[in-house]
Amino acid sequence: MAYNIYLCGVGGQGIGILAATLAQAAAKAGLEVRACDTHGLAQRGGVVSSHIRLGADALTPLVPEGGADLVLALERLEALRGAAQFLKKGGKVVYYDTAYQPVSVRRGQAQYPSEEEVARQVAALGGEAAAVRLAEIQDPRMQNSALLGRLAALKAVPGLEAAVIEETLKEILPPAALEENLRIFRAAK
Amino acid sequence: MRSLADLMTEKEGFSALVMGNHALARAMAEAGTAVATSYPGSPTPEIAEALLAPAGKDQPVHFEFAVNEKVALEIAAGAALNGHPSAVFFKSVGLNVAADSLIQLPLMELPGGMVIILGDDPGANSSQNEQDNRWFARMAYLPVFEPASPAETHAMYKEAAALARARRAPVFLRLTTHVCHARETVQFGPLPASARDWTPRFDAKAGPYVPIAATVFPLKKRALEKLDAWAAYGETSPLNTVYKAAAPGAKKLGAIAAGLPALCLLEAVRSAGAPVDVLKLGLSYPLPEQLLADFLAAHDEVYVFEELDRVTEGELKALAYDRGLACRLHARRGHAELMGEMTPERARACLAGPWPELFPGAAPRKAAEPAPRLPQMCPGCGHRSAFHAIKKALPPGAITVGDIGCHSLGFMPPYDMGEVLFSMGHSVSTASGLALHNDARKVVAFVGDSTFFHAAMPGVVNAASRDSDITLVLLDNGTTAMTGHQPRPGNGEIGDRIALPEMLKNLGVKFLRECDAYDQPKLAAHLKEAMEHKGFAIVIARHPCMLKFMRDRRRANPGLKPQHVAVDQAKCARHYTCAADFACPSFIRHADGSVTVNTELCIGDGSCIQTCPAQAIGREK
Ligand SMILES: Cc1ncc(C[n+]2csc(CCOP(=O)(O)OP(=O)(O)O)c2C)c(N)n1
Numbered sequence: 001m002a003y004n005i006y007l008c009g010v011g012g013q014g015i016g017i018l019a020a021t022l023a024q025a026a027a028k029a030g031l032e033v034r035a036c037d038t039h040g041l042a043q044r045g046g047v048v049s050s051h052i053r054l055g056a057d058a059l060t061p062l063v064p065e066g067g068a069d070l071v072l073a074l075e076r077l078e079a080l081r082g083a084a085q086f087l088k089k090g091g092k093v094v095y096y097d098t099a100y101q102p103v104s105v106r107r108g109q110a111q112y113p114s115e116e117e118v119a120r121q122v123a124a125l126g127g128e129a130a131a132v133r134l135a136e137i138q139d140p141r142m143q144n145s146a147l148l149g150r151l152a153a154l155k156a157v158p159g160l161e162a163a164v165i166e167e168t169l170k171e172i173l174p175p176a177a178l179e180e181n182l183r184i185f186r187a188a189k
Numbered sequence: 190m191r192s193l194a195d196l197m198t199e200k201e202g203f204s205a206l207v208m209g210n211h212a213l214a215r216a217m218a219e220a221g222t223a224v225a226t227s228y229p230g231s232p233t234p235e236i237a238e239a240l241l242a243p244a245g246k247d248q249p250v251h252f253e254f255a256v257n258e259k260v261a262l263e264i265a266a267g268a269a270l271n272g273h274p275s276a277v278f279f280k281s282v283g284l285n286v287a288a289d290s291l292i293q294l295p296l297m298e299l300p301g302g303m304v305i306i307l308g309d310d311p312g313a314n315s316s317q318n319e320q321d322n323r324w325f326a327r328m329a330y331l332p333v334f335e336p337a338s339p340a341e342t343h344a345m346y347k348e349a350a351a352l353a354r355a356r357r358a359p360v361f362l363r364l365t366t367h368v369c370h371a372r373e374t375v376q377f378g379p380l381p382a383s384a385r386d387w388t389p390r391f392d393a394k395a396g397p398y399v400p401i402a403a404t405v406f407p408l409k410k411r412a413l414e415k416l417d418a419w420a421a422y423g424e425t426s427p428l429n430t431v432y433k434a435a436a437p438g439a440k441k442l443g444a445i446a447a448g449l450p451a452l453c454l455l456e457a458v459r460s461a462g463a464p465v466d467v468l469k470l471g472l473s474y475p476l477p478e479q480l481l482a483d484f485l486a487a488h489d490e491v492y493v494f495e496e497l498d499r500v501t502e503g504e505l506k507a508l509a510y511d512r513g514l515a516c517r518l519h520a521r522r523g524h525a526e527l528m529g530e531m532t533p534e535r536a537r538a539c540l541a542g543p544w545p546e547l548f549p550g551a552a553p554r555k556a557a558e559p560a561p562r563l564p565q566m567c568p569g570c571g572h573r574s575a576f577h578a579i580k581k582a583l584p585p586g587a588i589t590v591g592d593i594g595c596h597s598l599g600f601m602p603p604y605d606m607g608e609v610l611f612s613m614g615h616s617v618s619t620a621s622g623l624a625l626h627n628d629a630r631k632v633v634a635f636v637g638d639s640t641f642f643h644a645a646m647p648g649v650v651n652a653a654s655r656d657s658d659i660t661l662v663l664l665d666n667g668t669t670a671m672t673g674h675q676p677r678p679g680n681g682e683i684g685d686r687i688a689l690p691e692m693l694k695n696l697g698v699k700f701l702r703e704c705d706a707y708d709q710p711k712l713a714a715h716l717k718e719a720m721e722h723k724g725f726a727i728v729i730a731r732h733p734c735m736l737k738f739m740r741d742r743r744r745a746n747p748g749l750k751p752q753h754v755a756v757d758q759a760k761c762a763r764h765y766t767c768a769a770d771f772a773c774p775s776f777i778r779h780a781d782g783s784v785t786v787n788t789e790l791c792i793g794d795g796s797c798i799q800t801c802p803a804q805a806i807g808r809e810k
Contacts, residue, residue: 033374037370038370039315045565046563057459059455100774102560102563104560106765106769108765172190177747
C-alpha cells in the first residue's frame with residue numbers, strides 16, 4: 001500500500017517549497033514518488049494543500065479522503081481541517097503551531113480551535129497529533145524547517161531518514177538562509 | 190537538485206523529479222520548439238516560469254507573454270507560418286478569448302507545426318468555470334492529445350510537436366490542473382545540437398491562406414482529410430493502450446478513459462482487484478473507431494468513464510449502434526457525476542453503479558467542519574484599502590460590477606463589492622448595460638490593470654464614445670498579480686511605460702481622477718465626484734502589489750524587518766473595524782475581546798491606521 005502524506009497550510013506560508021523538499025528527499029531515498037500541488041499561484045490567504053504518495057501502487061497523485069498516513073500542517077486550524085478530511089485511522093498529524101485567523105473568526109462568527117481541541121478531535125478520528133513550536137524563529141518561512149525536523153525525529157515516513165532530508169535542504173535552500181534553517185531543523189526534535 | 194535554469198539548458202539527457210509544467214517546458218526545448226507564447230492563467234504559469242528561468246540568451250525557446258490569449262495564439266501561428274515550430278499555452282477559458290482565430294487554424298497549412306496547450310481545470314480549482322475544451326476540438330477539427338502525468342506530458346508533447354510539423358498542422362495538447370501540477374520522476378532526452386534556422390519561409394502559395402467564399406470549401410475539405418489521417422494514426426499509436434485485468438471474470442468487462450481519469454480508473458480497478466480491462470486513450474480525438482469497435486466487440490459490458498461532459502460517450506454509443514455491436518455501454522449518471530474532478534474514489538463510486546458487487550462502497554466518514562477559511566487579499570493590499578473607502582462612499586442601491594483578478598475577492602464579506610462577474614474585461618460593458626435607462630441606481634465597475642489591456646479596452650472605448658453613465662474604478666497595481674506577477678504591457682518590464690491617464694484621455698474619456706489607493710479620504714471624494722458626473726467617469730486607484738513589492742525588497746535586503754503596527758490597548762474601544770470591516774488578516778481577535786497584531790503577517794504598510802475610529806492603531810514602538 002502507498003504511504004500517503006497530505007500537506008496543508010495557509011496561502012503564503014511556503015507550502016510549495018515544503019512539499020518539493022519532502023518529495024525530493026523521498027525520491028533521493030529511493031522511494032517511488034507521485035505528488036501534486038493542488039493550488040495554483042492564486043490562493044491568497046486561503047487554504048492550500050499538497051499531496052505526496054510513496055509507493056508503486058499509487059498511480060494518481062492525490063491522497064484519497066480519509067487516506068492520509070500523515071497530515072503535515074503549517075498552521076493549527078489547517079491541521080484540524082486537514083485531519084478532518086484526510087486523516088486515516090491510526091495516522092499522525094504533525095503541525096507547526098502558529099495561528100492565522102480566518103475572516104470568519106475575526107468577524108466573531110466562528111471559533112478558533114485551541115491546541116487541546118486539535119488533540120481531542122484528532123484522537124476522536126483515531127489519530128495522534130504532535131504540535132511543533134520553537135520560540136526563536138525570526139522568519140516565519142523557516143517554520144517549514146521546524147516541521148521537517150520534527151517529522152524526521154519522529155521517523156514518521158517509513159524509509160526516510162533525517163540525513164536525507166538534511167541533504168535535500170542543503171540542495172534546495174539558498175545559501176544565505178541555509179545555516180539558520182539547518183539549526184531550526186535540528187532543534188525541532 | 191537541478192535549478193530550473195539547468196533543467197532547461199542541460200545538453201544531455203537526465204532524470205529528475207519535476208512537475209508537469211516544468212517537464213513540458215523541457216520537452217519544448219528537446220523538441221526544438223522555436224517560439225512559445227502565452228497569457229498567464231492557472232494551471233499553466235509554471236511553464237513560462239521554466240522557459241524564462243535561464244538568462245535571456247540561454248533560453249532555448251523564444252518565449253513571449255502576450256496581452257491576451259488571442260494575441261498569443263496569433264503570434265505562435267505567425268511563427269508557424271514562417272516554418273518555425275511553435276506552441277501557445279493558456280488556461281481553459283483562455284480558449285474562449287482565442288477562439289476567433291483558433292477556429293481558422295486547422296484550415297491552414299502551418300509549415301512549422303503548432304501545439305496549442307490547454308490547461309483545463311476540472312474542479313474549477315482556480316477558474317471561473319470548469320468548461321470541457323474537448324468540445325472545441327470537435328468544432329475546430331483538431332486532434333486532442335491527453336497526457337495523464339508529467340512523464341506522459343513530456344513524451345506526448347514531443348510526439349505531438351513532431352507530428353504537427355510533419356502534417357503542417359495545429360494540434361491540441363489538453364492538460365488538466367493535476368497533470369500540470371503533479372510531480373514525478375521524468376526521463377529527459379538531450380537538447381537538439383543544431384543551431385536554430387530563423388529564415389522566414391512564409392509562402393503565400395502554400396495556402397490558400399485567405400478564407401473567402403471560394404476557398405473555404407477546399408480548405409475545409411483539407412481539414413477534414415487531416416482529421417481522418419489523425420484517426421488512422423490513433424488506430425495503431427501506442428498512445429492508445431489496453432491494460433488487461435489480472436484475471437478475467439465470468440463476464441467480459443471493460444472500461445474506456447483518457448488522461449488522468451484513465452489512471453483514476455486503473456487505480457480503482459486494481460485496488461478492488463476487479464476483472465475489468467481498461468482502454469486508455471492518449472489521443473482522445475478523433476476516436477480510433479476500429480480499435481474501439483474491436484474493444485467493444487471483445488467485451489460484454491464497457492463503462493465509458495469521463496470527467497466533466499459526456500463527450501466521448503455519445504460518439505461511442507453511435508459507433509456501437511452503427512456497427513450493431515451487442516456490448517452493453519455504461520456511463521455516468523446524474524448531474525453530480527458530471528461535475529468536478531475525478532479521483533480513484535470517485536471512479537470506484539461510478540463503477541459501483543453498474544457493478545456494485547465488484548466495487549463495494551466505503552462507509553462515509555463524519556468529522557466536524559472547522560471554521561471556513563476563504564482566500565483573502567494580502568496584508569497591505571491596495572485593493573482592500575480601495576474597497577474600504579469605496580464601500581463607505583457608495584449611495585444605497587448602487588450596483589457594483591466586479592472583474593477578474595485579486596480584487597474579485599472583494600465580492601465576499603466584509604466588502605461585498607463587485608456583485609456580478611462573467612469574464613475578463615466584462616465589467617465596463619456589463620456596467621454600461623446596467624446603466625441603460627437607469628436613473629435610480631448608480632453603477633460602479635472595477636477592473637485590474639492587466640485585465641484592462643487584456644479585454645476591457647474595447648469596452649472602455651465603447652463607454653467613452655457613448656458616454657455611458659457609469660464609474661469605472663481602475664485598480665492599478667502595476668502587475669498581473671493573481672497569476673503570479675507576470676508583466677503586463679506598459680508597466681515598464683516589457684517595452685516603455687504607458688501613461689494610463691494620457692491613454693484614456695486619447696480614447697475619449699472626459700472625467701478622470703487618480704490617487705493612491707491608500708489615500709482613502711481622497712479616493713472616496715473622487716468616487717463621489719465621479720458618480721455625480723453625468724456620463725462616463727474613470728477613477729484610477731493606484732498602489733503597487735505589496736506581495737511583489739515586499740518580495741522584491743526582501744530579495745534586495747534579506748535582513749529587512751518591517752516596522753509593524755500595534756494596537757494601543759488603552760485606546761482600543763473594541764469597534765473591531767480593523768479586524769472585521771477593514772479585515773486585514775494581520776489582526777487577531779482574542780477570545781477575551783482584545784485585538785492584537787500578528788507580526789508574522791503584518792508588513793508594516795500602515796494602511797489600517799486611518800481606519801480606526803478610536804485612533805488606537807500606530808507604529809510599533
Ligand atoms: C480569459 C482568462 N485568462 C486568464 C485568466 C487568469 N487570470 C485570473 S486573474 C488574472 C490577473 C488579472 O490581473 P489584473 O487585472 O492586473 O488584476 P490583479 O490580480 O493584479 O488585481 C488572470 C490573468 C482568466 N481568469 N481568464
